[in-house]
Amino acid sequence: SQKIEQNSEALNIQEGKTATLTCNYTNYSPAYLQWYRQDPGRGPVFLLLIRENEKEKRKERLKVTFDTTLKQSLFHITASQPADSATYLCALGALGKLIFGAGTRLAVHP
Amino acid sequence: EAGVAQSPRYKIIEKRQSVAFWCNPISGHATLYWYQQILGQGPKLLIQFQNNGVVDDSQLPKDRFSAERLKGVDSTLKIQPAKLEDSAVYLCASEIQGFEQYFGPGTRLTVT
Numbered sequence: 001s002q003k004i005e006q007n008s009e010a011l012n013i014q015e016g017k018t019a020t021l022t023c024n025y026t027n028y029s030p031a032y033l034q035w036y037r038q039d040p041g042r043g044p045v046f047l048l049l050i051r052e053n054e055k056e057k058r059k060e061r062l063k064v065t066f067d068t069t070l071k072q073s074l075f076h077i078t079a080s081q082p083a084d085s086a087t088y089l090c091a092l093g094a095l096g097k098l099i100f101g102a103g104t105r106l107a108v109h110p
Numbered sequence: 111e112a113g114v115a116q117s118p119r120y121k122i123i124e125k126r127q128s129v130a131f132w133c134n135p136i137s138g139h140a141t142l143y144w145y146q147q148i149l150g151q152g153p154k155l156l157i158q159f160q161n162n163g164v165v166d167d168s169q170l171p172k173d174r175f176s177a178e179r180l181k182g183v184d185s186t187l188k189i190q191p192a193k194l195e196d197s198a199v200y201l202c203a204s205e206i207q208g209f210e211q212y213f214g215p216g217t218r219l220t221v222t
Contacts, residue, residue, distance in 0.1 A: 004152075032209060034209065034210075041215070041216075042215055042216075043114070043201050043203070043213030043214050043215050043216050044153065044201075044211075044213050045213070046210045046211065046212070049209055049210065089152050089153075091152070093209060096165075096166065097155050097158065097166060098155065098209075098211065099155075100152030100153045100154070101152050102150065102151050102152045103152055
């Protein structure tokens with residue numbers, strides 16, 4: 001069956017450290033993958049897009065990798081801050097639409 | 111630029127009642143999406159419009175859900191009759207081109 005898996009448990013890290021979130025998928029062949037941030041009571045906000053022929057994408061303190069062989073994307077936030085605390089959703093661009101994972105909650109502690 | 115507007119923000123209804131949600135996308139965005147997000151899950155696509163035509167409604171429970179996008183701008187999503195399992199946040203998103211979607215704040219529906 002088709003699945004998108006993100007860490008269901010919250011990720012707790014110390015301010016200043018690098019947060020690494022994982023998105024694994026099975027039985028999809030996405031043309032691209034996106035990461036969104038969602039704060040409580042708000043809609044998701046787009047962060048980064050990476051295409052199937054790209055290995056890595058960076059934007060300020062954010063970095064995304066995409067390994068189509070492993071069927072995995074890693075999302076990194078360097079020098080994390082308490083303001084980075086939120087739920088992060090990965091979304092596959094496949095079958096003509098975006099298919100979202102359940103998200104991973106990140107808590108950055110001062 | 112103004113973002114995607116949705117109303118109401120919250121709605122509580124009893125099962126078997128009907129409810130409607132409204133969405134105003136970002137000006138000029140031809141593509142509009144409705145998603146359902148159940149607590150603890152990611153958004154699930156219900157329907158996609160391109161201008162005022164339906165592109166994908168394969169996951170819309172058509173026996174109770176309906177949606178329209180008149181004149182290719184605003185959109186309304188209706189549930190009639192509602193069931194307990196329809197309790198969720200209903201998100202509207204729009205897109206001009208490419209792949210980045212802009213989401214509204216959502217409508218939190220509670221069915222009792």
